[in-house]
Amino acid sequence: xxxxKNLGFMHFLLVVDDLLEYKGGMPKKGSPPLEGELLQGxxxxxxxxxxxxxxxxxxxxxxxxxxxSEDVLxxxxxxxxxxxxxxxxxxxxxxxWGTSENNRRARYYRLTPAGRKQLAQxxxxxxxxxxxxxxxxxPAEE
Numbered sequence: 262x263x264x265x266k267n268l269g270f271m272h273f274l275l276v277v278d279d280l281l282e283y284k285g286g287m288p289k290k291g292s293p294p295l296e297g298e299l300l301q302g303x304x305x306x307x308x309x310x311x312x313x314x315x316x317x318x319x320x321x322x323x324x325x326x327x328x329x330s331e332d333v334l335x336x337x338x339x340x341x342x343x344x345x346x347x348x349x350x351x352x353x354x355x356x357x358w359g360t361s362e363n364n365r366r367a368r369y370y371r372l373t374p375a376g377r378k379q380l381a382q383x384x385x386x387x388x389x390x391x392x393x394x395x396x397x398x399x400p401a402e403e
Contacts, residue, residue: 302383305383308322308341308348308370309354310380310384312371313377317370318370319338319342319368322345322370345370348370349370352376354370356368357371
């Protein structure tokens with residue numbers, strides 16, 4: 262492998278390691294969720310995609326990710342709120358105060374135009390990464 266290709270391969274390994282950390286195999290439907298935590302880039306992508314549907318408060322964002330993943334992905338508040346603040350600092354989401362379904366004051370988050378652009382870029386990068394991993398896991402028969 263040339264030095265250039267080797268560097269690209271090493272970067273690929275580092276990126277893959279940063280996607281999702283879990284213990285054990287993928288659970289079957291009805292099994293307990295994955296143990297571990299979603300790492301920064303993946304969680305950011307999931308939050309941005311969730312906010313495409315409209316403004317939501319943190320609890321609803323976490324629930325939507327869990328529900329849409331059929332409870333395979335569990336979002337812990339210790340990861341969610343720092344991610345929301347990071348996304349807001351980057352200008353990809355904006356927040357405002359509102360009233361939740363149970364009449365409590367809650368901070369709502371909405372996707373900004375810059376966030377929509379970032380979501381498109383991250384989604385394309387995710388698709389590229391999935392294709393690359395699938396080429397390794399499911400090579401074409403020769």
